[in-house]
Amino acid sequence: MPRIPATERRVALARAALVVIARDGLAAATTRAIVAEAGMSLASFHYAVPSREELLRDVVDLVVAEEGTAALVPLLSRAGSVREAARLALTAYLDHVKQDPGHEQAMFELTQHALRTPGLRDLPAEQYERYHALAIHLLNAATSPHHLEWRVPIPDLARLLVTVADGLTLAWLADRDDAAAARTIELAADAIALFADEHVAVSA
């Protein structure tokens, strides 16, 4: 009802689209479902956005921009060892997934859809570059408080971290086996600690 400039409507639509996708899936995110979520009329959609495809691009941008690891950094310094830091970080990440599984699933659906859509095929690469950058940031943040060096290049280890996080999420979404996921995290933490050179040994 109120008069809102098109640029504001555009971001509001992207946010609404994300809500719909997380709740009901990408296939259910029709233009009508999106404007309903945003409380707009259908005409506002194409006034604010040229096409649905372009809005999905906005959604990915939004999601990539919002996804942060800021909450994880304090955890790292609190941990007594690299292994413990890795365990806490992965556990916190999985908890985040559990808290809103639809959101994480939305990301996968968006990625898969973008890979199939000619106009969006460049998005997944950007998306994962961002993930890897976040992981690099996280590994760097873990470096100082633990006085450690990594035995392998940080970008490589970052990619492994993203790999584990993705795989962990996928399997948990499929079988919702909390205990099994926790055991996977234990092993992954061991593995990551393997690549750390801890100058100061800390006992458990």
Added chain:
Amino acid sequence: MPRIPATERRVALARAALVVIARDGLAAATTRAIVAEAGMSLASFHYAVPSREELLRDVVDLVVAEEGTAALVPLLSRAGSVREAARLALTAYLDHVKQDPGHEQAMFELTQHALRTPGLRDLPAEQYERYHALAIHLLNAATSPHHLEWRVPIPDLARLLVTVADGLTLAWLADRDDAAAARTIELAADAIALFADEHVAVSA
């Protein structure tokens, strides 16, 4: 044109559906696209299968049944160490993905779709149970030729293996970075070797 019993048509439709999904994505796998691929008339579809949803269930069953690790087993005995075996196995798996990316993407799309569809929500759990079983089989196959024991329960390690394979695939599908994927495999192989207790040391 030829007369074919409904049961045979059903599996033919499932195979055709998989081809379409791998080539054009799940969204493009309409009943019409599937019967076109199978060379049937639209009416045959609902004569052989109650609904599209039921056919998708067949497709997942098909895919889960076909996916084998048989080709990987010989690789394991040829490797000189656990690390090498893990490296070869993951590399072979990734090569398999590279050879037909659409097929692997189809699996992800099917999983995501099943998670969103009430009538198919039980499928992903079965699917991943099968993956984990395959990974267990693979780890067992690696045990004898290398005279080794695993420091952790095989099912736990199997889940980590599937996790890495999934994450590896997802990232590669997104950015197609062969070199980066190869480096991830190196690290993952190190990690897996960490959990092996090799009784007979073999030099490179």
Added chain:
DNA sequence: CTTTAAGTGGGTCAACTGTCCCAGACGAGC
């Protein structure tokens, strides 16, 4: 050969999709 049921094809349906159009309402600048 005849009967019977299985299998086939074409046409059709209602529902839903993304997109567009147009008449009108509103607010900012003169």
Added chain:
DNA sequence: GCTCGTCTGGGACAGTTGACCCACTTAAAG
């Protein structure tokens, strides 16, 4: 207070979808 461009609402469009129906052909059983 008038005007002009920005924004809004409802309606409509063509295309596509999953499902279905009915009249037909064919193979097998008696």
